[in-house]
Amino acid sequence: MADYSNADVLALKVDAKTVNQYKFVMSESSFRKILYLAAICVLILLVAIFFSLLLSSLPAIRHFGLGFLAGITWDPVKSEFGALPFLIGTLATSFLALILSLIFSLPISIFLGEYFRHGTASMFIKSMIELLAGIPSVIYGFCGLFLLTPVIRGLETKVGVSPYGVGIFTASLVLSIMIIPYSASIGREVISLVPSDLKEAALSLGATRFEVIRKVTLPYAYSGIFAGILLALGRALGETMAVTMVIGNSNFIPTNIFSPGNTLASVIANEFTEATGSLYLASLIELGLVLFIVTTIINVIGKIIIRRMGAGV
Amino acid sequence: MESTVLRIEKFSAFFGENAVLKDIDLSIPRNKITAIMGPSGCGKTTLIRCINRMHELTPDAKVSGKIFLDNEDIYATDPIIVRRQIGMVFQKPNPFPTMSIYDNVIAGYNLNGIRLAKDEKERVVEESLRKAALWEEVNGTLHRRGTFLSGGQQQRLCIARALAMGPAVLLLDEPTSALDPKATSHIEELILRLKDTVTIILVTHNIAQAARVSDFTAFLYLGELVEFGLSEKMFTAPKDKKTEEYLSGKFG
Amino acid sequence: MREFPIRRRILADKTFKIIIILLSFACILPMFFIIFFITSKGISAINWKFLTQLPKPVGETGGGILNAIIGTFILVIISILFSVPLGVFAGIFLSEYRKGRFVYFTRLSIEILQGIPSIVIGIIAYTWVVVPMGSFSALSGAVALGLMMLPVIVTATGETLKLIPDSLREASLALGVSYPRTIIKVILPAGLSGIVTGVLLSIARVAGETAPLLFTAFGSPFMNLNILKPVNSLPLMIFNYATSPYSEWHTLAWGASFVLVALVLGLNLLTKFLTRKWKVQF
Numbered sequence: 001m002a003d004y005s006n007a008d009v010l011a012l013k014v015d016a017k018t019v020n021q022y023k024f025v026m027s028e029s030s031f032r033k034i035l036y037l038a039a040i041c042v043l044i045l046l047v048a049i050f051f052s053l054l055l056s057s058l059p060a061i062r063h064f065g066l067g068f069l070a071g072i073t074w075d076p077v078k079s080e081f082g083a084l085p086f087l088i089g090t091l092a093t094s095f096l097a098l099i100l101s102l103i104f105s106l107p108i109s110i111f112l113g114e115y116f117r118h119g120t121a122s123m124f125i126k127s128m129i130e131l132l133a134g135i136p137s138v139i140y141g142f143c144g145l146f147l148l149t150p151v152i153r154g155l156e157t158k159v160g161v162s163p164y165g166v167g168i169f170t171a172s173l174v175l176s177i178m179i180i181p182y183s184a185s186i187g188r189e190v191i192s193l194v195p196s197d198l199k200e201a202a203l204s205l206g207a208t209r210f211e212v213i214r215k216v217t218l219p220y221a222y223s224g225i226f227a228g229i230l231l232a233l234g235r236a237l238g239e240t241m242a243v244t245m246v247i248g249n250s251n252f253i254p255t256n257i258f259s260p261g262n263t264l265a266s267v268i269a270n271e272f273t274e275a276t277g278s279l280y281l282a283s284l285i286e287l288g289l290v291l292f293i294v295t296t297i298i299n300v301i302g303k304i305i306i307r308r309m310g311a312g313v
Numbered sequence: 314m315e316s317t318v319l320r321i322e323k324f325s326a327f328f329g330e331n332a333v334l335k336d337i338d339l340s341i342p343r344n345k346i347t348a349i350m351g352p353s354g355c356g357k358t359t360l361i362r363c364i365n366r367m368h369e370l371t372p373d374a375k376v377s378g379k380i381f382l383d384n385e386d387i388y389a390t391d392p393i394i395v396r397r398q399i400g401m402v403f404q405k406p407n408p409f410p411t412m413s414i415y416d417n418v419i420a421g422y423n424l425n426g427i428r429l430a431k432d433e434k435e436r437v438v439e440e441s442l443r444k445a446a447l448w449e450e451v452n453g454t455l456h457r458r459g460t461f462l463s464g465g466q467q468q469r470l471c472i473a474r475a476l477a478m479g480p481a482v483l484l485l486d487e488p489t490s491a492l493d494p495k496a497t498s499h500i501e502e503l504i505l506r507l508k509d510t511v512t513i514i515l516v517t518h519n520i521a522q523a524a525r526v527s528d529f530t531a532f533l534y535l536g537e538l539v540e541f542g543l544s545e546k547m548f549t550a551p552k553d554k555k556t557e558e559y560l561s562g563k564f565g
Numbered sequence: 566m567r568e569f570p571i572r573r574r575i576l577a578d579k580t581f582k583i584i585i586i587l588l589s590f591a592c593i594l595p596m597f598f599i600i601f602f603i604t605s606k607g608i609s610a611i612n613w614k615f616l617t618q619l620p621k622p623v624g625e626t627g628g629g630i631l632n633a634i635i636g637t638f639i640l641v642i643i644s645i646l647f648s649v650p651l652g653v654f655a656g657i658f659l660s661e662y663r664k665g666r667f668v669y670f671t672r673l674s675i676e677i678l679q680g681i682p683s684i685v686i687g688i689i690a691y692t693w694v695v696v697p698m699g700s701f702s703a704l705s706g707a708v709a710l711g712l713m714m715l716p717v718i719v720t721a722t723g724e725t726l727k728l729i730p731d732s733l734r735e736a737s738l739a740l741g742v743s744y745p746r747t748i749i750k751v752i753l754p755a756g757l758s759g760i761v762t763g764v765l766l767s768i769a770r771v772a773g774e775t776a777p778l779l780f781t782a783f784g785s786p787f788m789n790l791n792i793l794k795p796v797n798s799l800p801l802m803i804f805n806y807a808t809s810p811y812s813e814w815h816t817l818a819w820g821a822s823f824v825l826v827a828l829v830l831g832l833n834l835l836t837k838f839l840t841r842k843w844k845v846q847f
Contacts, residue, residue, distance in 0.1 A: 031745035038654035136773025238682025397741030
């Protein structure tokens with residue numbers, strides 16, 4: 001191993017007293033201050049968003065008070081603004097979509113979390129889910145409008161209701177497909193986190209896999225699955241474009257599942273650019289404020305549950 | 314009498330209220346290899362991390378006492394300057410994964426914004442790699458990533474990286490504990506040759522290694538300096554009972 | 566003692582598995598329909614003219630989506646300018662500081678920001694930019710999209726940097742490199758693949774957004790390179806044309822949908838590819 005120069009002192013020695021030859025030297029404390037500044041900006045953004053919404057809705061809040069939320073008429077001409085039709089529309093579409101999506105997302109969670117954790121089947125379904133989540137909302141709306149509504153119209157004729165094609169039901173169908181990925185991925189994570197020694201204990205007692213899932217895995221993962229549902233709900237509540245395109249845009253309280261209606265998000269999308277008068281605009285923004293508060297609460301609760309279970313980030 | 318390059322005076326180090334080093338008095342002789350030994354938890358890694366002022370990066374870390382490098386109080390100097398004069402090689406080889414071998418060696422200059430002329434750079438790289446006994450093996454592939462090398466080679470790369478800065482003292486924290494025996498012996502030969510150009514402080518839990526390689530040995534136990542002296546004398550006739558017990562393997 | 570016969574239990578077990586598999590694979594159906602229809606209806610509209618011309622007024626045949634493509638591009642570029650610097654630094658903050666109330670609230674804010682419905686973001690951009698400016702503009706649209714990109718970039722940066730082992734940082738600090746330099750020149754490059762992935766994913770998300778642009782960028786039938794004026798984007802155009810009563814515009818909308826889906830899916834694939842190729846091993 002004679003590939004070294006033995007007595008050579010490194011001729012070029014760093015003059016260690018020279019701190020830097022670049023003119024710009026950033027000190028540690030300045031850099032840390034910049035990091036803190038970035039974090040403060042984020043906090044300020046959130047607070048500013050809330051207060052902006054609040055301030056801009058003040059005219060409506062002052063005018064209508066809490067009765068706004070129970071008002072059943074939304075009539076821009078008469079300047080009567082009540083949010084109830086949209087609250088009902090939002091809740092109806094979201095909950096219906098949630099139930100419909102669970103029929104598929106729960107099995108997917110079990111598929112990916114229990115039966116097929118690795119391998120090609122798993123990769124395939126995972127990619128499908130990612131694709132579903134990646135498709136823009138307006139595309140869902142477009143396809144829903146042109147592909148789904150004729151089918152629903154046929155269904156409505158058979159059932160004997162007015163064949164709008166669009167309405168609460170159609171919107172819920174489209175929405176349900178869109179939110180499958182959200183509850184599916186969280187469900188998958190919590191199910192795969194169930195400790196295997198618990199499952200093995202049950203199996204060693206002679207239980208079938210189905211029974212283990214029913215009696216051990218699902219109960220254990222229950223709160224995580226619930227959190228996934230909450231997050232999917234949060235997503236559904238705020239979904240705008242797809243819903244706007246297939247819900248029929250009516251400002252009256254929907255009478256049955258096939259009626260046209262509007263959600264908080266869709267009425268804002270429809271009427272914002274045509275809103276004349278500060279009360280009209282303020283009322284629309286107040287709807288946005290309600291949407292903001294509700295989705296935030298649901299999302300935060302969901303995230304807290306997930307963090308407690310140790311899943312997610 | 315050899316001259317002293319590093320003087321540690323009444324030095325203590327703490328994590329919060331917990332004293333990890335207690336009143337250490339130690340003089341490290343220049344251009345010799347000093348081994349620091351002791352059972353796990355005795356504070357040997359903490360000691361060298363105090364010497365290059367890395368200990369204070371942990372929250373809640375405190376020190377008291379003084380350490381002099383060539384008669385300058387290192388705790389009165391900017392830590393960045395101290396670290397440029399004292400190099401460190403870690404237990405697990407850690408070449409920068411995004412840089413080539415070439416860039417890894419002069420990383421100390423590049424990252425610090427010190428501009429070198431191209432031929433100076435080449436000279437530094439070649440000399441450092443030669444000193445680290447790595448030049449023959451890599452001089453054809455200097456622009457490949459450092460992470461493609463074997464463990465032993467990566468560690469020599471880290472040594473070259475530290476040497477490139479021309480430090481007065483080189484701290485080695487159990488440099489061979491993650492390596493196989495062949496790589497270990499390469500590094501040990503290398504260390505023996507390096508002491509002419511740089512003072513070496515070697516933390517090791519491998520008693521045989523300390524016996525093979527070091528000129529002086531310091532034995533730490535529970536944060537206190539139990540014994541310090543010529544390795545030859547210490548390994549054959551230790552003065553303190555604790556040292557004897559450790560060397561004969563009574564505790565690890 | 567009442568007990569279920571074993572055979573029945575085994576049957577139930579097998580049936581359950583089959584049901585799970587069927588229901589899981591059922592999610593392919595909507596996917597298939599969407600891709601099939603967009604491709605079949607859209608691809609017939611795609612030709613060179615389609616991609617390079619501006620839309621024609623109602624009644625005239627032909628026309629293209631050039632302004633929408635350019636508009637999407639402009640909006641994405643500007644929103645990157647807003648969101649990436651702030652997002653990366655906030656992400657560095659979250660990876661460097663782990664404890665304390667301030668850190669907790671910052672994290673919480675990012676999570677809340679991520680969950681804000683896109684239409685509400687549109688309202689905010691309207692209030693903050695359109696109202697003071699007095700007109701719709703690409704700038705306001707970019708602010709809205711930037712707000713939506715921000716949480717994704719912060720999270721991607723923070724999570725990537727957290728995974729980088731301490732030994733890298735120690736190696737750099739031991740060479741006497743200052744803390745800011747260590748972060749910027751050693752840690753950040755090591756985490757670059759994750760950060761770029763985060764940026765690409767947020768672009769994919771934002772390129773398909775319509776709601777926040779409805780009353781900010783607003784859309785326009787003309788080509789516009791002035792960011793202080795309204796601008797069109799692919800999703801906006803699809804929305805406007807699809808909900809219009811003209812069938813020529815519907816065809817354009819299918820074609821634009823094809824382009825948009827290809828863009829979004831292409832970005833997602835690119836991300837996967839980059840992650841695999843570029844990921845730094847430790």
